[in-house]
Amino acid sequence: MTSYKCGDIVLTKVIFSEGEGVKKRPALVVSSDRYHKNRQEIIIAAITSNIYRSLTGDTRINQWEEAGLRFPSVVTGIFQTIKKDMIDKKLGTLGEEDFRKVKGNLKQALGIY
Helix, strand or coil: CCCCCCEEEEEEEEEECCCCCCCEEEEEEECCCHHHHHCCEEEEEECCCCCCCCCCCCEEEEECCCCCCCCCEEEEEEEEEEEEHEEEEEEECCHHHHHHHHHHHHHHCCCCC
């Protein structure tokens, strides 16, 4: 099984909010190597191409092409715990500056300071 690291951009299967059907979407791995050890799950933050979205926890990705994304994108404050086998593939890795901003915004969303 492929190993994923915090900061990786992955293509994953997500369940429709209505609970029926599955679609593939990019997501950011936000769980740590320590969390991944001895677990089958991984924690992700959803990524959207709706770049006009600006809610608490959201971060626009400046270096989206370098991160392996096809469109300008936003990492959202929407989290999901999924099985690692729901990940189709790694698309890339978030750049250092973008990742620094994402971590700060996600901490705000979670109330972790």
